[in-house]
Amino acid sequence: MTARALTLGALMALSPAALAAQEVLDVVTTTGMIADAAQQVGGDLVEVQALMGPGVDPHAYRQTRSDIVATAQADLVLWHGLYLEAQMEEFLLDLDNTNNVVALAELLPQESLLSSEDYADQFDPHVWMDPHLWQDVVAEVQAALAEALPDNADAIAANAEAFYAQIDTLAEYSEQVLSTVPEQARVLVTAHDAFNYFGAIYDFEVVGIQGISTESEAGLQRIAELVDMLVEREIGAVFVESSVSDRNIRALIEGAAAQGHEVTIGGELFSDAMGPEGTYEGTWIGMIDHNITTIAGALGGTVPDGGMQGRLAMN
Template identity: 65%
Template sequence: MPLTRRHLLASATAAALLPRAALSAEGLSVVATTGMIADAATAILGEAGTVNALMGAGVDPHSFRQTRSDIVAMTRAELTLWHGLYLEAQMEEFLTALARKNTVVAVADTLDRDRLLSHADYEGRFDPHVWMAPELWSDVVTAISAALQDARPDLAATFQARTVDYQTTIARLHDYARTAIASVPEEARVLVTAHDAFSYFGRAYGMEVLGIQGISTESEAGLNRIRDLVDTLVERKISAVFVETSVSDRNMRALIEGAASRGHEVRIGGELFSDAMGEPGTYEGTYPGMIDHNVTTIAGALGGTVPARGMDGKLAAGL
């Protein structure tokens, strides 16, 4: 049976009666909603605590709903880090309520609004997919680091040093992406994906981005939208489209079939990580690996020149 608001609040109240995690042998206890946040928090926190990511590989944050065990974990954690910008749409009410009693930080909400793209589906909202632009995500990492430093002021210098190391890798990712996408012929710099998760990526690296669905995977792809995109594929001779690990490829298959019916062959250029990273324990299951994979896959499929195993040769073979 689905959890109603009454059930969620009751669960939160019950969980609040449990003892909060304290500074112990395990250190600071952190819950992060997305894998991208968890990766940064883990790198900065190191051995000083533990990070529990609620959303794993292939999980769509737009539709994710917290379970009772998630509620207990967030209520007992010393710090809960969530993205904000309406990414975790189904969790927002609970997280807002939790923030009245616990330390809860929406890390992407710290970004200046003039750096964000408007959300076409919701007035007054913004596109939440800021991790797709490494330079922008680096500032979110600063907010994650600040929250950890506030929780453990005695370790602030250590956390700051680790933040600098992590952001140095992000800066290298940005340079790699800029060079890789620049190697794609200008007329081929069109990225067709399942939903509009790559707009910040497109803005950062000069690519036109066309998504079947809107910014949220909860939006429906109408027949008119698919028909219009088929027209675009045929008229502009676009030869490759991309599926996403956290979104069904049903609409993408419809695009390919529609183009084929008009005598134009379109192939799947590869699978991209959009709203979630790869499997835990893999390079692609880290934020640097996620972006490295996407950049290498996109540039390679569209005619650019990239190393087969990515920026540092860490990508899995055959991707």
């Protein structure tokens, strides 16, 4: 744990309580979604660094030298788990032997998780797509921060409660606008299977060209099967993702056009990474608001201008 820049004399003059208030926990996270949760819950008590920025695919990300230094020097390292950071998992497990490291989603009850079609005995890691499950992950962030900063547990709890209230509001908004999508139109076609939790909670059929991991390849036969499905079911919109190549999605559109069926891109969704830093979409709340509003609007639902808070850049 480090203190913000203070002179030695100033430090000695502070009471223990005042000194504790000046302490800032150095937190390093893997994904932006976890970084956002840590910042929301930790507030001024934490300084948070995410290793993976906007547009970065966590399935394929490998640690850099600067990542190794940052995590080794951090007071607390928070990562997702459930094989999301597949290429970093061995490194993070080794780091756990010497540092304060928490795999947050690994602490969720297994009965609340969806199984993975890509890996035996693994679970779908994309739990941030379900606001209720993400609230459980935020609770684990709160526990980790309170353990690291026990003198500030009350402030951390107050920050967490405020964030839980925002999540509840988002969950209500999501249910409201998605319920306006006609039942026959509730088919979400995306580049990879990042939206299964979304589909489960909101009763949408979710079709990913690739599997849960972006490392899996979509073959020509898979593309042909999905083109036939789009044509037969008269599905008019598919979605690209900010952290996944749009090559396969465009192959679907071209294939459907060859059969005389027009398919458009309903919008870009944030799947494994949030939007640009410093924007509303660069927060978890804004990311999910964007996704929900984009999906509902493109599939025939009724959505407000600018989304839940009128802050979305897309409108």
